[in-house]
Amino acid sequence: MNLNEEEKAMLAGEFGKPAKQAIEYLIKMGDFFGAKEFVDIRSSWQDCSIAMHHEVGLKMVEDFAAQGAKFRCIAIMGPSDMPEWWKDINLREEDAEKTFRLIEAYRKLGGYLAYTCISEECIELPNFGEHCHWGGSNLAMYVNSVLGARTNVAGVGTGLMCSLTGKTPKFGLHLDENRLGKVLVRVDTELKNLTDWDALGYYVGMQLREYGMIPVFDGLPKNIKEGARRRFDGALMAYGTMGMYHIVGSTPEAPTLNDAFGGKKPLKELVVKRENLDEMYNYFPVKDKKLDLVIIGCPQVEVDELEEIVELLKGRKIHPDVAFWVNTTPKFKHIIEEMGYAKAIEDAGGKIAYRSCVLWMTPRYVAEVLGYKRMLTPDIKYAHYLVGYGMQPIFRSIPVCIESAIAGELKE
Numbered sequence: 001m002n003l004n005e006e007e008k009a010m011l012a013g014e015f016g017k018p019a020k021q022a023i024e025y026l027i028k029m030g031d032f033f034g035a036k037e038f039v040d041i042r043s044s045w046q047d048c049s050i051a052m053h054h055e056v057g058l059k060m061v062e063d064f065a066a067q068g069a070k071f072r073c074i075a076i077m078g079p080s081d082m083p084e085w086w087k088d089i090n091l092r093e094e095d096a097e098k099t100f101r102l103i104e105a106y107r108k109l110g111g112y113l114a115y116t117c118i119s120e121e122c123i124e125l126p127n128f129g130e131h132c133h134w135g136g137s138n139l140a141m142y143v144n145s146v147l148g149a150r151t152n153v154a155g156v157g158t159g160l161m162c163s164l165t166g167k168t169p170k171f172g173l174h175l176d177e178n179r180l181g182k183v184l185v186r187v188d189t190e191l192k193n194l195t196d197w198d199a200l201g202y203y204v205g206m207q208l209r210e211y212g213m214i215p216v217f218d219g220l221p222k223n224i225k226e227g228a229r230r231r232f233d234g235a236l237m238a239y240g241t242m243g244m245y246h247i248v249g250s251t252p253e254a255p256t257l258n259d260a261f262g263g264k265k266p267l268k269e270l271v272v273k274r275e276n277l278d279e280m281y282n283y284f285p286v287k288d289k290k291l292d293l294v295i296i297g298c299p300q301v302e303v304d305e306l307e308e309i310v311e312l313l314k315g316r317k318i319h320p321d322v323a324f325w326v327n328t329t330p331k332f333k334h335i336i337e338e339m340g341y342a343k344a345i346e347d348a349g350g351k352i353a354y355r356s357c358v359l360w361m362t363p364r365y366v367a368e369v370l371g372y373k374r375m376l377t378p379d380i381k382y383a384h385y386l387v388g389y390g391m392q393p394i395f396r397s398i399p400v401c402i403e404s405a406i407a408g409e410l411k412e
Contacts, residue, residue: 001030001169002037010165018069022164029158030169038167039131039174041073043124045139046159048077048106048115049360050098053156058102061160065108072166075111076122077103078136079300079327081360083353089323090370095362111163115355116329117299118230119143126151128252131174133162138233138299138381144244146229148252150174153211153243173243177262179253181216181246183208184266188219189274194305195397197228198380199280200272201235207270209241215270216246216260224250227305234299234381284383284393286410291319293372293391294405295358296398297327298382303335305398310344312402318349319408323372330354350405358382363389376401376410 003011011027013020030038050058081099082091107113112123119125119142126132126149134143135154143149152172162168172178185204191197204215215236224232224247236245246254254260296309309326318324326345328336333354336342345352358366359382367373367390375391377383378401383393394410403411 001027001035004038007038007167016067016069018064018067018164019072022161023167025157025161026165026167026169030171033169033171035169035171037170039170041132041162041166041168042130043074043076043126043132043134044071044159044163045076045078045122045134045136046106046111046163047136047156048103048111048113049079049081049357050095050102051081051360051362053102057156058098058105060157061102061105061109064160064164065105069109069164071110071163073163074124075109075163076114076116076124077106077111078117079115079357079360080355081362083325083351083356083361085351085353086361089366091362092365095365109163114329114331116331117357118226118302118329119146131168131170133159133168135159137237138230140243141233141237141245142229144173144179145233145246145251150179151243153237178212179244180214180262180264181254181260182213182267183215184257184261184269185215185217186219186269186271187217188271189277191220191228193397194228194231195378195380195395196277197232198235198378198395199277201232202239202280202283202380202384203272203276204270205236205239205242209239211242213242213267214244214246215242216248216254216257216266218248218257220247220250222250225302225304227302230299230302231379234379238381238384280380281395284387284395286394287392288374289410290374291322291376291404291409292374293323293325294376294401295325295327295382296378296401297325297353298357298359298377298379300357301326301328303332306336306339306341308398309402310341312399313344313348313350316348316406318405320349321408322405324348324350324405325353325358326350327353327357359385363391367391376404
């Protein structure tokens, strides 16, 4: 890689040992992917969970913090492992202790403890064409696709190194030629509710399943609510492992179909019909209609979704045998309380987590030891991942989830 004077100085140790270690890592990664140079970044998003760091990651972050290292960009921290009420559900003290150690280490490094995985609640959004490192799944999708900024999808180690240097190697989706559409997706059905966006993203991701197979959607509305978009982004990434998409007439790099493909023909074409979406609702088989847990919020719930949830819960009670958890972000806490949403959910017997996600809450322990196995969710991303941790997920619409939580069993 070609290094500028600042990068050479960093490699020589003039910015301290942590920065030297970080840029050595990034040079190796850049060489592997054929990057010719670095680009400066103003912001990054970094996972803040022990589930992703494990012991080795925790030690690395603590070591950098102990050496006095500081992030060289605005580093926004994602959700942690422990909800505010972790003791109430008997999560383990040792897991909580590691979580809080990781949080403290990131605080010392200068990370912004936003505990969020939804874009508009982050501290600083990148501009169109701006390079950044927002490596987390649905956030990378949003940054690349909706904002037209540029990031690759990557793990926590890469995010840490980019944040310590304020740089990232220029390859992949940082390059114009890698951002063009590859697959034309014609949506030949109406999306009737929020969870249809989950089903659409999951179905298309299932068909493509390749990072470089960037889909171009034709037939979707120009203006999309954030609650629908966060579902779509999360579902498309969950199965598809891709880093961006285009929506003709909506996303900034796709004003026309021709622009989205750079004047080239698509490699393939996919048509999505109603029956394809319906298949996704039945993708996770119902093994037992009795429920232990209903969870909403992966990615975290947007305010525009809470109104529907609260209206359906109003004056009613969650079944005593069912736990009902809603995950959202701390920046929504004030408005959720002011609007009476928090009180309505809590009066019904539910809990709100403002800084965590069930994906990080030691889910296998939650399922196998605490007994929360039979799970219902309107978030297909939750279903996709939690089935691998010993849970029995069912994916349904928000109204079905609320009615079932009240009944104690699946009600359709």
